[in-house]
Amino acid sequence: MTARDIDAADVLERVKTGVKAFDDLVMGGLPRARTTVVGGTPGSGKTVFATQFLAQGITTYGENGVLVTFEEPSQDIEANMRSFGWDLRKWRKDGALAFVDASPPAGDELVAGDFDLAGLLARIQHAVKTVNARRVVLDSLTQLFDHFIADPKILRRELFHISSALKKSGLTVLMTAERNSEYGEITRHRLEEFVADNVVILRNVLHREKRRRTIEVLKMRGSHHAEGEAPFTLVANQGVVAVPLSSLRLEQQSSEVRVTSGNPAIDEMCDGGFFRDSVTLVSGATGTGKTLLVTNFLAGGVAAGERAILFGYEESKGQLFRNASGWGVDFARMEEEGNLKIICLYPEAQGLPDHLLTIESLVDEFQPNRIAIDSLSALERIAPDTGFREFLISLTSFIKKREIAGLCTATSKSLIGGESASEQHISTLTDSIILLRYIQEQDRMHRGLMVLKMRGSEHAKEIRRFTIDSRGMHLGDAFKDAPNVFTGADNDFTR
Amino acid sequence: MRTVYADKAIPLTADFTLRLYIAGDSPSSRLAEQNLKHMLTLMKADGGRFEIIDVLARPELAEEASILATPTLCYEHSGRRRRIVGDLGDPKKILAFLGIEMKGDAA
Numbered sequence: 001m002t003a004r005d006i007d008a009a010d011v012l013e014r015v016k017t018g019v020k021a022f023d024d025l026v027m028g029g030l031p032r033a034r035t036t037v038v039g040g041t042p043g044s045g046k047t048v049f050a051t052q053f054l055a056q057g058i059t060t061y062g063e064n065g066v067l068v069t070f071e072e073p074s075q076d077i078e079a080n081m082r083s084f085g086w087d088l089r090k091w092r093k094d095g096a097l098a099f100v101d102a103s104p105p106a107g108d109e110l111v112a113g114d115f116d117l118a119g120l121l122a123r124i125q126h127a128v129k130t131v132n133a134r135r136v137v138l139d140s141l142t143q144l145f146d147h148f149i150a151d152p153k154i155l156r157r158e159l160f161h162i163s164s165a166l167k168k169s170g171l172t173v174l175m176t177a178e179r180n181s182e183y184g185e186i187t188r189h190r191l192e193e194f195v196a197d198n199v200v201i202l203r204n205v206l207h208r209e210k211r212r213r214t215i216e217v218l219k220m221r222g223s224h225h226a227e228g229e230a231p232f233t234l235v236a237n238q239g240v241v242a243v244p245l246s247s248l249r250l251e252q253q254s255s256e257v258r259v260t261s262g263n264p265a266i267d268e269m270c271d272g273g274f275f276r277d278s279v280t281l282v283s284g285a286t287g288t289g290k291t292l293l294v295t296n297f298l299a300g301g302v303a304a305g306e307r308a309i310l311f312g313y314e315e316s317k318g319q320l321f322r323n324a325s326g327w328g329v330d331f332a333r334m335e336e337e338g339n340l341k342i343i344c345l346y347p348e349a350q351g352l353p354d355h356l357l358t359i360e361s362l363v364d365e366f367q368p369n370r371i372a373i374d375s376l377s378a379l380e381r382i383a384p385d386t387g388f389r390e391f392l393i394s395l396t397s398f399i400k401k402r403e404i405a406g407l408c409t410a411t412s413k414s415l416i417g418g419e420s421a422s423e424q425h426i427s428t429l430t431d432s433i434i435l436l437r438y439i440q441e442q443d444r445m446h447r448g449l450m451v452l453k454m455r456g457s458e459h460a461k462e463i464r465r466f467t468i469d470s471r472g473m474h475l476g477d478a479f480k481d482a483p484n485v486f487t488g489a490d491n492d493f494t495r
Numbered sequence: 496m497r498t499v500y501a502d503k504a505i506p507l508t509a510d511f512t513l514r515l516y517i518a519g520d521s522p523s524s525r526l527a528e529q530n531l532k533h534m535l536t537l538m539k540a541d542g543g544r545f546e547i548i549d550v551l552a553r554p555e556l557a558e559e560a561s562i563l564a565t566p567t568l569c570y571e572h573s574g575r576r577r578r579i580v581g582d583l584g585d586p587k588k589i590l591a592f593l594g595i596e597m598k599g600d601a602a
Binding site for chain 1: 578
């Protein structure tokens with residue numbers, strides 16, 4: 001990066017796309033009076049992204065737009081985009097949006113000899129003038145190339161000319177182009193090479209039978225941008241919603257306020273309870289009492305006058321209610337009184353980015369003081385590895401930002417000891433870890449609980465045995481002969 | 496808009512329209528105009544109309560006719576539309592595409 005580039009970054013005015021996390025990736029928005037090519041395979045969300053750029057301009061930033069379509073007639077676009085909550089027809093009637101329908105005309109056409117695209121440019125400029133536009137979208141250039149299939153050289157020259165002319169008028173231009181494959185050449189016909197100041201790639205990758213949508217900024221002339229793929233999802237009434245990652249900053253305040261875990265003995269082990277804005281992981285094999293800890297966590301919060309929300313991915317609401325009443329906790333009454341909200345979802349019902357958005361929107365709606373997620377392992381099942389890690393980073397940062405107490409569970413695969421994959425992912429991201437383990441002592445199996453780590457606080461170091469009965473969890477003495485809770489192979493010592 | 500009506504001496508048939516969309520006086524536009532005039536002399540036709548439209552001066556007419564490229568020659572004959580994009584360098588090929596008879600054709 002030269003000094004000149006840095007100067008350019010300073011002076012480039014930014015045009016917000018309105019896709020918040022994306023604007024963060026490109027340091028505030030697309031540079032004004034520049035051309036951005038958005039490449040993607042069919043179905044990757046190019047048209048939605050491009051239309052959103054115009055829609056946000058009109059509704060939020062007071063910038064009118066022109067939409068040049070090469071494939072679909074304007075009525076089809078209007079109908080397709082309505083599900084995202086964008087009323088293109090109204091904007092058109094209000095004079096905020098103009099269409100240029102550049103789809104191929106009906107009837108025969110013969111192309112012979114040299115030509116230019118002055119007709120198209122004149123129409124775009126006319127439309128720009130009519131609505132006093134600041135943003136222009138051309139969707140998609142690939143159809144234009146297909147129309148004049150025999151003359152790609154002329155088209156390259158002409159598109160360069162159109163791009164320059166629009167930029168000269170101070171317009172911010174977004175052009176979409178199709179790609180043949182997710183990780184091949186940037187666009188078909190390589191048009192990004194001659195028109196684009198900036199290149200953005202939308203991907204829709206099939207991985208382990210799941211679709212994963214990502215957005216990547218490949219090039220941004222004269223400016224910084226975040227690198228790598230950021231996940232996004234298409235949401236009704238919103239359009240493209242990108243999940244912030246690289247823009248993530250650890251800016252949340254660390255709280256000294258303690259809240260109860262719902263179990264006085266565990267509070268004691270944690271030197272007075274969990275921190276209010278911390279995320280705690282409860283890890284253990286099946287049947288060790290993770291859901292019980294979750295139940296206590298929720299009930300303890302509600303008893304202390306807090307609001308609590310639970311996202312369950314393993315059991316139905318009925319099962320959770322029955323479990324809770326088995327331990328003397330009345331979830332139904334708490335929910336009736338409006339202090340508790342329980343949402344049960346199949347992990348497979350949607351992709352991880354959508355799960356994250358569901359959690360975020362329900363938390364913003366319910367405004368809880370504490371949140372429990374049971375379990376992360378169920379969510380991990382549906383996601384490719386990188387996707388799960390991104391999900392966790394976003395989730396923990398969201399919980400901290402909202403300054404609410406979080407409790408997540410993870411299931412160990414082996415019954416005695418052992419670390420599961422999600423533990424490895426999660427352990428660095430959560431503030432506290434509580435391990436629940438089966439521990440063998442002579443010929444009996446006990447349950448043991450220990451606080452493995454607690455960021456910013458003292459905590460008990462011993463492994464406490466505990467029992468579960470109809471009134472919940474009861475912590476007993478510490479184990480005397482320290483068994484190895486990680487491998488479970490305490491016998492190894494003697495060999 | 497420059498509207499040029501065909502020379503009366505050129506025989507034109509029936510109710511067809513030829514519109515040539517050009518962009519100012521770009522080289523290909525001028526070439527297309529010349530080539531069109533030459534083509535008209537080859538046509539064996541009566542009546543009809545012929546216009547030249549400059550898209551830079553009248554972008555709304557380009558919009559109306561969905562013009563992308565210039566020069567474009569639009570031919571309309573009893574509801575049938577055909578277009579020729581380019582500088583009209585090969586009049587015989589164009590007349591054949593439009594289905595217009597040429598002077599001296601044996602047909």
